[in-house]
Amino acid sequence: MSNEKTKRYIPADGLAGLKENFTKDALSGFLVFLLAMPLSLGIAKASGFPVIFGLVTAIIGGVVVSFFMGSRLSIKGPAAGLIVIASGSVTAMGDGEIGWHLALGIIVVASLIQILFGVLKLGRLADFFPSAAIHGMLAAIGIIIMAKQLHLVLGINPAELKGKAPIELLGMLPASIMHENAHLAEIGIACLLIMIIMSYIKHEKIKKIPAPLIVLAVAIPLGFALHIKTDGEIASYALVKIGSITDAFKNGVFNVDFSGITTHTAAFIQFVILYSLIGSIESLLTAKAVDGMDPFKRKTDYDKDLIGVGIGNTLCGLLGGLPMISEVARSSANVNYGARTRWANFFHGLFLLLAVLAGVQFIEMIPNVALAAMLIFVGFRLAHPKQFVHTFNIGKEQLVVFCVTILVTIATDLLMGVGSGILLELIINLKNGIAVSALFKSDAKVIKQNEDNYVLKATNGLVFSNILGFKKIFATIPQGKNVIIDMSKAKIVDHTSIITINGLVEDYKENDGKIKVIGFENHRQLSRAATSTRILKLR
Numbered sequence: 001m002s003n004e005k006t007k008r009y010i011p012a013d014g015l016a017g018l019k020e021n022f023t024k025d026a027l028s029g030f031l032v033f034l035l036a037m038p039l040s041l042g043i044a045k046a047s048g049f050p051v052i053f054g055l056v057t058a059i060i061g062g063v064v065v066s067f068f069m070g071s072r073l074s075i076k077g078p079a080a081g082l083i084v085i086a087s088g089s090v091t092a093m094g095d096g097e098i099g100w101h102l103a104l105g106i107i108v109v110a111s112l113i114q115i116l117f118g119v120l121k122l123g124r125l126a127d128f129f130p131s132a133a134i135h136g137m138l139a140a141i142g143i144i145i146m147a148k149q150l151h152l153v154l155g156i157n158p159a160e161l162k163g164k165a166p167i168e169l170l171g172m173l174p175a176s177i178m179h180e181n182a183h184l185a186e187i188g189i190a191c192l193l194i195m196i197i198m199s200y201i202k203h204e205k206i207k208k209i210p211a212p213l214i215v216l217a218v219a220i221p222l223g224f225a226l227h228i229k230t231d232g233e234i235a236s237y238a239l240v241k242i243g244s245i246t247d248a249f250k251n252g253v254f255n256v257d258f259s260g261i262t263t264h265t266a267a268f269i270q271f272v273i274l275y276s277l278i279g280s281i282e283s284l285l286t287a288k289a290v291d292g293m294d295p296f297k298r299k300t301d302y303d304k305d306l307i308g309v310g311i312g313n314t315l316c317g318l319l320g321g322l323p324m325i326s327e328v329a330r331s332s333a334n335v336n337y338g339a340r341t342r343w344a345n346f347f348h349g350l351f352l353l354l355a356v357l358a359g360v361q362f363i364e365m366i367p368n369v370a371l372a373a374m375l376i377f378v379g380f381r382l383a384h385p386k387q388f389v390h391t392f393n394i395g396k397e398q399l400v401v402f403c404v405t406i407l408v409t410i411a412t413d414l415l416m417g418v419g420s421g422i423l424l425e426l427i428i429n430l431k432n433g434i435a436v437s438a439l440f441k442s443d444a445k446v447i448k449q450n451e452d453n454y455v456l457k458a459t460n461g462l463v464f465s466n467i468l469g470f471k472k473i474f475a476t477i478p479q480g481k482n483v484i485i486d487m488s489k490a491k492i493v494d495h496t497s498i499i500t501i502n503g504l505v506e507d508y509k510e511n512d513g514k515i516k517v518i519g520f521e522n523h524r525q526l527s528r529a530a531t532s533t534r535i536l537k538l539r
Contacts, residue, residue, distance in 0.1 A: 239368065
């Protein structure tokens with residue numbers, strides 16, 4: 001009986017949750033704060049925003065958004081996955097301080113659209129995009145981040161890299177290696193090695209120490225020992241400079257400028273689309289991943305979470321901050337540190353606020369190469385070779401979509417990259433048998449056999465572009481019944497649809513229903529992977 005109660009226990013929410021889980025959530029929030037502070041600084045710097053506003057975004061993500069979000073354990077804040085969009089918007093709007101002010105106008109408009117997505121119940125938006133294109137986009141972002149940060153970790157003056165495209169930056173690497181600043185490079189490489197070594201540590205207690213905290217513990221003393229603050233050649237860019245929070249708002253509380261709507265109309269529209277779509281997708285994917293880690297099996301209200309993030313982003317845009325999402329590394333760390341409720345996110349923001357109010361002198365001791373090392377590690381994880389191997393194992397056609405998305409993104413921009421991946425996936429699905437008429441509309445039908453037994457049949461096929469319709473049809477089946485999903489007549493079921501079906505099956509079982517998928521014995525798989533595309537065999 002006690003085991004049954006333990007399984008059914010769900011931590012309280014709201015003020016009751018604060019009282020019940022204060023110690024666990026406060027401790028997890030503090031540990032996440034140690035992880036978030038240097039990363040937020042690095043992301044802001046890489047995005048072309050005033051560095052202190054990376055912390056402002058994380059503070060809003062914790063102290064404000066915690067009361068609106070639909071997720072229990074995710075951490076809201078600036079993310080490396082949006083660096084390319086943020087830096088691109090600043091550059092497109094004129095660069096420097098002017099570009100920052102105008103980019104804030106884009107963020108506010110995109111955030112209002114994000115709120116609208118939630119109001120219109122579009123929280124399942126991420127399901128529409130093919131998995132290979134999304135992962136290709138993230139890998140491309142990782143490569144673009146590394147393309148710049150590899151120069152900075154060697155002590156190259158950031159001014160020499162301004163306006164350079166990713167391909168150009170990659171081509172400049174040999175010259176940067178030859179002209180490194182020895183002192184800064186020593187610190188940067190030491191920090192990068194710490195990040196790499198910590199990723200291989202298996203000891204449970206050591207793993208709980210945030211790697212960025214160890215990086216700072218090494219980088220700051222090294223900076224003093226090597227006198228980088230007083231070295232005339234590098235003093236202007238060696239250390240983080242954030243100033244006080246009062247300096248950040250010296251010209252008023254609101255830093256936003258909406259004049260870019262008329263002066264840079266095309267770029268304004270382009271980046272509104274990028275912020276609202278890519279930001280929402282990344283945030284939803286993280287929330288979904290965190291649900292899978294939640295020991296209490298709670299499910300995020302995706303629409304509510306979009307509204308919460310949109311509210312936070314609106315405030316960030318008005319004040320001067322970067323856009324935020326549910327950030328995956330900090331969210332997974334939050335779960336591992338034992339967080340129970342949304343109050344852990346609140347505490348992480350509260351500790352950051354205290355750091356901004358009282359710890360500026362300490363923050364300005366951090367060498368910029370330490371931040372670059374952390375971002376290189378984040379970028380490498382996004383574009384890890386394992387991603388290529390994993391995608392290849394799912395199917396050669398998925399690897400093609402993955403690689404095309406990467407190449408087009410690096411050569412052009414994120415919108416073109418993701419668009420090319422989606423278009424290529426549509427072409428592949430047409431080639432593999434999906435009818436044009438079924439490309440965006442599911443023809444699945446629910447057959448009610450009796451009060452307790454239902455059959456859901458798909459005849460033409462299931463692909464990423466019609467899976468939302470399939471999910472809508474599936475949702476008409478009451479919970480707690482006996483359900484069979486019959487795929488015996490489906491001409492094609494693509495990789496993204498297989499993942500979605502697996503999720504539907506798991507969720508239905510958790511709600512005391514019985515469900516199974518049949519009919520795949522009539523299909524051939526495009527690889528041995530369990531989630532590879534299935535195509536109906538010709539008879």
